[in-house]
Amino acid sequence: MYSIEKKKKAVKLYIHYHLSAATVIRELGYPDSKTLIKWYQDYLEGLATGEDRLSKPFKSRYTEEQKKFAVNYYLTRGKCYRQTIRQLGYPTRDTLRKWVEEIAPNERKIYQRRVEYTQKQKIEAVATFKLRETNAERVADKLGLSRASLYKWHDQLLPGEKESAVTTKPDRELPDDKDALNSEIEKLKKEINDLKLERDLLEGATELIKKDPGVSLQKLTNQEKTMLIDALREKHPLVVLMNKLKISSSSYYYQRSSVQLESKYTAVKEQIIKIFEASHCCYGYRRIWVSLKTIGICISEKVVRKLMAEAGLKVLFKRKKKFQAYQGEISPAPDNLINRSFHADQPNQKWLTDITEFSIPAGKIYLSPIIDCFDGLVVSWTISTHPTAEMTNTMLDMAACSLQEDEHPIIHSDRGGHYRWPGWIERVNTYGLVRSMSKKACTPDNAACEGFFGRIKNEMFYNRSWHDVSIEEFMEYLDSYLCWYNEKRIKMSLGGLSPVYYRKKIGIAA
16 A cells, blocks of 8 residues: 555656656656556546545455455465455455455465575586586585476586486596596596686676676677677687687677777767757757867767767757737838848848747746847847837847947848837837838748747757746746857858857957
């Protein structure tokens, strides 16, 4: 039975992990998926009725008379769980065992526990068996084993040297001839060395490459065999190890060179992981390759892609419905002067603006930026919890402060209400800007700004958990990301430079 605290903890994690029962069971170790779903349904019904159904005690489906009758039947019919359940039709085996322990704790049938032997004990037993000076039955009695187990272990560890468990091998008699005696000694030494080699290989497979005891050495991969050989080369000759594991010399040396090649890129892989994490996990292999090149690491793009795959670095993407601020034709709309031509020969020639929404569990946040078509620089931006006219007006005031007296860019937007109010129109005229608007419900007319929104959401918003993040923390994170976007995030179209660094390089103040 589970306590009320454990039930509530499991339900809380079930909700936290988006109703993923497997994740909860993997973390807590209990219960099963059906029980967890039942607890969750009780929790929802409790919220609807205003009562805590998880705190109610568990009501057994069986009466006390049924419990006592089942236990009595078990005790008087040979103490067999299976027979009792088959005749009565209830309960489960675990439930019956609990009833017996509760009502008659000293009457439950006790079975002799099976003794488990380690791999090392099995190898020592087989070695004693191979070098025996008496019959197998006496060896088994001395070791506390059955004769059948001894032969079984022998066949598992030495499959090529079958010995019959039916006919006993006669005691070995020492020959009288000196040469024959030396030959017998050499044969015994060879058998001992083979057993030591077998033991070392099995122990190495268990400890070094984390295989189960008793694993078949022939089923190991060439890479695993190479690891074993390198670990045991000081104790056994190389040729003997390769013959025992049945791996050719060409395969062995190929695997060794592959391991050395992997170790060659170990430092590079660590550097790739650092760059990927510093880029908010949004850099693909091309921009990772450019970043490595800037710090003096020159390798192939294909190598970068392979190392990223080995490290499990993958950029995830997701699409969501965008925010819309259309309020109707509240004022005359200007012409579309941009006309989908988002190229600019100099800064502050063409500006794009729009509003996008970020929805997190704590609430909704809105971003209003101005993008320069020259190099994609975010000229100014405002972040707010409400898409008000004050947010867009403040953004425009900040952007106008960066203009020179002779600069009068075109500012292009969609037909949202924020860009058709008198306050916006008045500011645009005061700063000497030129208004331009997309057609109604025509997203491609402002494609560059929409692409900017999709890019930042794919890189820093989607496929991340925001459950424990407050609105203020998210706004700070978004602001720091936009600063990084201007100053450090590289663009392949700018030759692998950030917008700010690109302007510095060509002699333009950012």
